[in-house]
Amino acid sequence: MEPIHLFEKVEFSKDNFVPKQIHIGDAGAAVLISFEPGQTMPPHPHPGALEVILYGVDGEGALVIGDEEKPFKKGDLVFCKGEVPIGPKNPGQGRFVVLVTLVLKQLVSKVG
Template sequence: MKIQSCSELQEFDDARFVKKNLYKGNGNVVFLLHLLPGQEIPAHTHPGKEVFLLGLQGRGSLWIGGEHHTLGCQDFVYCGDEDALRIYNDGKEGWVLYVVLAAKKEPEVEQAKKPIKRHPSLFPLSHHHHHALVMSRQLKQQKEEPAVLREKLKKFWNEGGQRHFREEEEILLPTYSRYASVERPEITEMLMEHVRIRGQVEEILEGEEEPSGKLLYNLGTLLESHVRKEERIVFPMMENYIPEEELSRLGELLADD
């Protein structure tokens, strides 16, 4: 345990901003930033970290992913590791910010620790989830041109993606509905995400112009979180309610890739 007074650490310097660490360990850093009027921290990102900021004293400007915001005393901001962050004191007094850089947990690592046991009848759907995760990683990392990514998305969608969504809606959910209520937030969320994913895929595939990086990234993020939710929450729930003989019958109805 450690108790420390933030006011004791307060320090401004005419030459440049001052950073004072409160805590550092396990991939996390907590510190105070002190900026005099006119001082700035140029745009930068924090790969692998989640960023939390709280205004402690004074006010100033933040640009998060190019968007301008004013941060006053007691205002809180969160930004992800992909958001470029610029901090500039355009106020009239010293500006103090409390900052937490928290290490992001890699979902793959988390999953590797806890292998999910899947009923064999749902293997075809889980197998397709693997393709969806590969696609979502490509959309997020954007190592290829948007036009190339669009072609890959088209192939993914036409050669199984679309059919996978239909199988969940037309085979899996109706079977489940015979044994348990579909009026649950997990199912509503799953279906709403299907609608949003379909909408975003259409926007990318049918757009006249090349898709923007943001559009591709957003789809990648949504697709990834959707698949993980199904694997960790929805499918275990289905396996729990659908009787064994019905699960076996389901396996025969699902496409095998």
């Protein structure tokens, strides 16, 4: 398998945040989400995922995790349970890019 260059996948739109599917496999999925200033993804759970892993690829923004909002920036990494509502947002002035990786429940049942 060839390496994936995330910065080549980044795409922005003034109208809405842009999710780009990076990978879907038996073990999980990865989505790169790009936000212009002011764009927000409503918090939502991922019921098919055991865990959701978020990585700050570029810029600064925030994550709504359950009932809390936390700052989130390039280089930050967060692990959440799939049933916890999460929503990245960009309240700042610059662009913000997040990589979301889902670890699927069916993988764990196959391994365990």
